[in-house]
Amino acid sequence: MRHAILIFAVLMLLALACNLTSPADQIAPPTGDEPPPRQTASPLPASPCGDGICQGPENARNCPEDCGEPPQEAPTSTVRQDAPLFLTTMTHMEGDWPDDTDQDFFLRNVQRLRFGMDLFEDYGAKMTVESEKPFSRANTVWDLNILQEVVRRGHGVGTHCDIGFRDPIMPAEEFAALLKENKDLVDALVGAENNRGCSGAGGANDWAVAARMAGFDYIDGIVGMHYLSMPIANRPDPSWTDQYIRNVAFHYNAPVELEQRLYPFLIKDATDFIPDPDGTLLVSGGDLGQLAGLAEAEQDVICRPDCSLADEDVEALLRIIDEVDRTRDRSRIAKLNLYFPANIFVETNESSLRHFLSQMEELERQGIIQWATQLEVAEAVFSWNSP
Numbered sequence: 001m002r003h004a005i006l007i008f009a010v011l012m013l014l015a016l017a018c019n020l021t022s023p024a025d026q027i028a029p030p031t032g033d034e035p036p037p038r039q040t041a042s043p044l045p046a047s048p049c050g051d052g053i054c055q056g057p058e059n060a061r062n063c064p065e066d067c068g069e070p071p072q073e074a075p076t077s078t079v080r081q082d083a084p085l086f087l088t089t090m091t092h093m094e095g096d097w098p099d100d101t102d103q104d105f106f107l108r109n110v111q112r113l114r115f116g117m118d119l120f121e122d123y124g125a126k127m128t129v130e131s132e133k134p135f136s137r138a139n140t141v142w143d144l145n146i147l148q149e150v151v152r153r154g155h156g157v158g159t160h161c162d163i164g165f166r167d168p169i170m171p172a173e174e175f176a177a178l179l180k181e182n183k184d185l186v187d188a189l190v191g192a193e194n195n196r197g198c199s200g201a202g203g204a205n206d207w208a209v210a211a212r213m214a215g216f217d218y219i220d221g222i223v224g225m226h227y228l229s230m231p232i233a234n235r236p237d238p239s240w241t242d243q244y245i246r247n248v249a250f251h252y253n254a255p256v257e258l259e260q261r262l263y264p265f266l267i268k269d270a271t272d273f274i275p276d277p278d279g280t281l282l283v284s285g286g287d288l289g290q291l292a293g294l295a296e297a298e299q300d301v302i303c304r305p306d307c308s309l310a311d312e313d314v315e316a317l318l319r320i321i322d323e324v325d326r327t328r329d330r331s332r333i334a335k336l337n338l339y340f341p342a343n344i345f346v347e348t349n350e351s352s353l354r355h356f357l358s359q360m361e362e363l364e365r366q367g368i369i370q371w372a373t374q375l376e377v378a379e380a381v382f383s384w385n386s387p
């Protein structure tokens with residue numbers, strides 16, 4: 001994009017220069033009874049760009065045709081601004097919900113998503129809704145394409161992959177086929193171009209290789225489960241056995257160190273959380289868990305499944321963002337991600353949600369954060385890495 005703007009600017013300059021003609025050229029040709037145009041010392045002599053003569057206002061930059069190639073532009077990286085700190089959300093339409101068989105259940109979810117989007121839009125904020133099979137099917141079964149509406153309203157859509165946690169090791173193609181089954185259902189509703197990420201898929205199988213094979217460009221919603229594909233040596237410490245992950249740490253934010261999950265990075269396989277130079281799948285983390293659980297998390301208390309949303313949670317979030325803003329590496333795109341379960345979008349939470357959204361609006365106004373969908377973060381990272 002930066003290149004495109006630069007090229008456009010250069011082309012505009014060229015067009016301008018090549019249209020530069022002396023005022024004499026703009027006078028109608030002499031008819032015979034008029035005096036010939038008066039020669040004056042100025043303005044510039046006629047020398048249209050392309051006549052092989054480099055003179056007048058022409059130079060290498062505005063008329064390389066006559067004056068030779070322009071000097072090389074300085075690399076754009078030297079004038080790069082700070083990389084943004086993106087703020088995203090994810091809302092999972094879960095795999096064990098009966099949306100496709102219970103219309104009331106589906107319509108209640110639709111109502112909640114619309115309630116959330118209405119609130120978010122009041123503050124210029126963006127949601128991302130990630131769908132498992134039943135909810136995707138329900139969009140067709142009940143003839144209400146809410147995922148398309150989510151995209152149309154400027155929010156994000158992705159695939160929720162509640163797959164792999166309990167699955168045994170299987171051939172990569174087989175695991176990829178399971179992920180693709182979920183992807184195809186969402187693709188059919190919003191188009192593959194709006195559905196490029198898989199949220200979840202952590203387990204013993206190599207979720208990175210399989211997600212790539214299934215056609216995904218990024219993984220988000222990264223939790224303890226995603227360590228199951230890695231040898232113990234590549235997990236946070238030796239206490240992270242399969243059993244510990246399966247029973248305790250399966251939903252912990254991962255990678256465990258915020259510093260390590262703050263910056264999206266590319267990998268080629270799921271054997272560790274270290275960026276691979278030849279990686280093709282984006283690990284798009286930054287997970288903070290539920291907004292409603294942040295005050296509790298500061299006290300090392302995990303509230304599950306549901307925490308109540310309170311202003312203290314927003315205060316805790318502000319402390320996290322402040323710390324990240326003061327310490328982050330501004331040469332890399334950073335991301336923080338909040339999980340919002342669909343059942344948080346109800347009227348009893350409206351004032352807390354508005355408090356959260358207005359605080360974030362203020363941070364965005366100050367240039368500290370930038371709201372984005374999961375897809376927008378991935379696209380920003382891809383173009384940042386290949387300017």
Ligand SMILES: [Zn+2]
Nearest residue numbers: 092094095162
């Ligand atoms: Zn789920």
